[in-house]
Amino acid sequence: MKKVFQLIIVLLVFSCGSTQLQQTKPENIVKGPDGVKGGVEVEEEAPAIKDPQIPGDSQAGTVSSKTETPNMTYSSSLMVGELMNYLASDELQGRDSGSPGIEKAAVYIEKIFKENKIDPYFTSYRDTLSNFQKTAYNIVGVLEGTDAQLKNEFILIGAHYDHIGTKQPIEGDTIANGANDNAAGTTTVLELARYFGNSKTNKRSLVFALFSAEEKGLLGSKHLAKKLKEQELDLYAMFNFEMVGVPLVGKDYLVYASGYERSNMADICNGYAGENLVGFLPTAKEFNLFMRSDNYPFHNEFAIPSQTFSTFDFTNFDHYHKVGDEASLMDFEHMAIVVNKFIPVLEGIANNPQKEIKYN
Numbered sequence: 001m002k003k004v005f006q007l008i009i010v011l012l013v014f015s016c017g018s019t020q021l022q023q024t025k026p027e028n029i030v031k032g033p034d035g036v037k038g039g040v041e042v043e044e045e046a047p048a049i050k051d052p053q054i055p056g057d058s059q060a061g062t063v064s065s066k067t068e069t070p071n072m073t074y075s076s077s078l079m080v081g082e083l084m085n086y087l088a089s090d091e092l093q094g095r096d097s098g099s100p101g102i103e104k105a106a107v108y109i110e111k112i113f114k115e116n117k118i119d120p121y122f123t124s125y126r127d128t129l130s131n132f133q134k135t136a137y138n139i140v141g142v143l144e145g146t147d148a149q150l151k152n153e154f155i156l157i158g159a160h161y162d163h164i165g166t167k168q169p170i171e172g173d174t175i176a177n178g179a180n181d182n183a184a185g186t187t188t189v190l191e192l193a194r195y196f197g198n199s200k201t202n203k204r205s206l207v208f209a210l211f212s213a214e215e216k217g218l219l220g221s222k223h224l225a226k227k228l229k230e231q232e233l234d235l236y237a238m239f240n241f242e243m244v245g246v247p248l249v250g251k252d253y254l255v256y257a258s259g260y261e262r263s264n265m266a267d268i269c270n271g272y273a274g275e276n277l278v279g280f281l282p283t284a285k286e287f288n289l290f291m292r293s294d295n296y297p298f299h300n301e302f303a304i305p306s307q308t309f310s311t312f313d314f315t316n317f318d319h320y321h322k323v324g325d326e327a328s329l330m331d332f333e334h335m336a337i338v339v340n341k342f343i344p345v346l347e348g349i350a351n352n353p354q355k356e357i358k359y360n
């Protein structure tokens with residue numbers, strides 16, 4: 001039954017309104033070692049996308065092989081697994097801001113951007129935080145839009161890539177790997193960057209930002225939002241991804257948006273998705289999650305729709321800020337589906353002549 005459901009989801013993804021979509025031959029659907037179909041779309045005419053040669057332990061998590069990476073544009077559990085297994089590996093020591101471990105993550109993110117033709121936003125990909133005592137960097141890339149006018153308007157797609165480092169040992173484990181929080185959001189942004197960097201189907205320009213020091217009080221996003229505002233960036237909307245590594249249970253939507261009631265963001269997303277992709281989670285409003293992630297500084301500086309998308313609802317994952325937040329507990333297939341369902345959504349929003357997302 002689960003397989004049938006997965007197949008339906010895959011078919012739905014393929015029917016979601018992107019002009020990139022073509023009929024997919026069964027042999028072009030990447031199968032993981034366990035036979036999982038990862039929502040993969042292969043565009044036959046697309047330019048070759050290199051295997052990113054991602055370092056890390058590919059034996060962890062649910063994917064154990066990277067030999068089948070084809071020339072693809074859409075995400076898959078295989079691609080997600082490679083990114084996740086490195087970003088949440090013990091080698092990165094919990095990605096504490098200003099540590100050698102997060103430096104490895106930064107170098108890795110820069111490499112992925114470069115391989116997928118995402119340009120540095122500033123003179124390099126690095127944006128040094130001015131509000132943190134240690135040396136820490138946001139990693140910021142840009143993909144110029146294809147339309148002469150609309151390219152002057154920007155959509156920011158972000159996630160924090162830092163985590164909390166090490167903690168008191170539990171059964172000998174001291175590393176808080178931060179797989180769900182927030183290697184998952186980071187991976188989502190990197191997969192979207194890979195798609196758009198190779199498809200170049202965005203008329204508006206896209207900024208891909210991985211924030212540091214979120215765990216210290218949203219410092220990276222505060223710094224970048226202020227800086228971009230001072231530079232008078234024409235920012236249209238901000239999409240933030242946070243804790244999307246494990247699916248919600250018993251909901252009739254795939255992800256929730258923080259600040260759901262503040263704008264028509266969910267309606268616009270669902271229109272492009274052709275389904276109930278983004279929903280309202282009462283707990284998100286109750287806990288005021290709108291003010292607790294990296295969307296909030298952009299809301300404050302720009303007063304434009306800035307919202308966080310997540311699949312963590314405080315009941316579906318027990319390892320929040322604990323050493324047990326490991327890649328092996330993540331659902332890579334779910335993550336690939338999130339990426340793939342947001343591709344036509346972001347494409348539609350980036351290409352619509354109007355700024356259709358508005359605060360109420």
Ligand SMILES: [Zn+2]
Pocket residue numbers: 160181182214242243
């Ligand atoms: Zn987080």
